[in-house]
Amino acid sequence: MKRPTNGGSEAPRESVSFELVERCKKGDEYAWAELVEATHREVYSLCLRILRDPDDAAEATQDAYLKAWRALGSFRGDAMFTTWMYRVATNAAISKQRGRKRRRVHEVDADDETVSQLPSTASTETLAGARIELEAVEEALRLLPEHYRAALVLRDVYEMSMEEVAKQLKITETAAKVRVHRGRKKLKELVQGPAQETD
Amino acid sequence: MRCAEVREMLPALARESDPSLAVRRHLSKCAGCRAELETYRSIVASLATLETRTIAPPAGLAAKLIAIPSEASRVDHFRSHVTRNRAAYAGGAAAAAAVVGAAGAFLWRSRERSSGRARTTNWGRFAAA
Numbered sequence: 001m002k003r004p005t006n007g008g009s010e011a012p013r014e015s016v017s018f019e020l021v022e023r024c025k026k027g028d029e030y031a032w033a034e035l036v037e038a039t040h041r042e043v044y045s046l047c048l049r050i051l052r053d054p055d056d057a058a059e060a061t062q063d064a065y066l067k068a069w070r071a072l073g074s075f076r077g078d079a080m081f082t083t084w085m086y087r088v089a090t091n092a093a094i095s096k097q098r099g100r101k102r103r104r105v106h107e108v109d110a111d112d113e114t115v116s117q118l119p120s121t122a123s124t125e126t127l128a129g130a131r132i133e134l135e136a137v138e139e140a141l142r143l144l145p146e147h148y149r150a151a152l153v154l155r156d157v158y159e160m161s162m163e164e165v166a167k168q169l170k171i172t173e174t175a176a177k178v179r180v181h182r183g184r185k186k187l188k189e190l191v192q193g194p195a196q197e198t199d
Numbered sequence: 200m201r202c203a204e205v206r207e208m209l210p211a212l213a214r215e216s217d218p219s220l221a222v223r224r225h226l227s228k229c230a231g232c233r234a235e236l237e238t239y240r241s242i243v244a245s246l247a248t249l250e251t252r253t254i255a256p257p258a259g260l261a262a263k264l265i266a267i268p269s270e271a272s273r274v275d276h277f278r279s280h281v282t283r284n285r286a287a288y289a290g291g292a293a294a295a296a297a298v299v300g301a302a303g304a305f306l307w308r309s310r311e312r313s314s315g316r317a318r319t320t321n322w323g324r325f326a327a328a
Contacts, residue, residue, distance in 0.1 A: 044256035156246035184210035
């Protein structure tokens with residue numbers, strides 16, 4: 001999984017030091033506050049990208065940090081703390097998503113057939129090879145059906161391996177590949193419009 | 200290979216630098232499919248940069264997260280108290296259930312008795328008539 005980079009530069013940056021985590025493990029609440037300050041924006045953003053709803057994302061973030069606090073002892077430092085925290089947050093967000101699905105009979109999201117095209121100017125600007133506007137991509141991602149969105153966020157935004165995506169979503173690797181594949185297709189349609197056959 | 204076949208494969212090729220020979224051959228001849236692949240690659244590249252674009256969390260969330268250790272220790276304290284005194288709580292609950300059961304049985308019996316008496320009185324009146 002990719003780690004946060006420093007202000008867009010290429011070198012990966014770990015915002016949480018090993019010492020800080022060790023202090024947290026010993027129950028140092030000041031260290032915990034520092035750790036939260038350093039990571040909660042990224043964790044909340046991940047949850048929001050998966051869940052789309054700000055309240056659900058805030059709840060999932062709280063669940064994630066509570067789980068992290070309780071499980072800190074099991075963090076051995078093999079991976080970076082942010083990577084570990086992302087996994088915990090993904091788990092919390094996916095659990096929330098499942099709970100939400102159970103509560104709701106009808107999906108409020110646009111489903112596969114009814115996904116509409118983005119009405120923004122992005123579609124006219126994104127000619128072949130042109131730079132895709134980030135805002136347009138983020139907005140299109142928001143409009144994707146839930147199951148595609150989660151798979152795409154994990155694979156293409158947080159660069160998890162396909163195996164990890166499957167594990168997090170509790171689906172087979174083949175199903176994860178299919179979701180990512182269809183998600184990319186749908187996302188492109190949303191950003192640019194459906195593909196035109198030239199053959 | 201036809202465009203339709205190649206285009207079906209393009210989303211998967213967005214992160215692959217080395218497509219198969221047949222696809223490469225088609226792409227070298229077809230500007231439309233090449234452009235489409237570029238669009239996919241551009242979208243995937245944009246997605247990869249989203250991680251560093253954080254979204255502002257709601258006000259007060261950080262404070263709630265910071266308070267987790269103290270909240271968690273309060274909950275843990277309560278939980279361990281319940282676990283330590285499980286036998287006492289179980290005994291209390293059983294006693295309460297027994298009291299409620301006894302009260303219910305008493306009410307039921309007294310109601311049965313009064314309705315039985317009423318039935319006998321009605322039958323007596325009918326026989327006399």
